[in-house]
Amino acid sequence: MPIVSMFYGIVVRMFADDHNPPHIHVAYQSEKAVYAFDGECLTGKLPRKQHTLVVAWIMLHQEELQAARTVCHGGEQPMRIEPLR
Incomplete structure (x- = not known):
């Protein structure tokens, strides 16, 4: 599963053949969420601080996430999306 972004120990991935609704898979240490x-x-749980960072990142990059999903579903590697800094 391709990595779309990484920031503050959080790894964001996207499957090429994932189901609806459009989503990302997020991991932080041993915790995972979708x-x-x-x-x-949608599923799983991250610590509160990391959850807040992920939601903020999603809000900043919704258009890029949609574009990455389109590329992914076309069978290509999605582009990297700018991490939080």
């Missing part, structure tokens, strides 16, 4: 492109946590 987030929709609107920032909703």
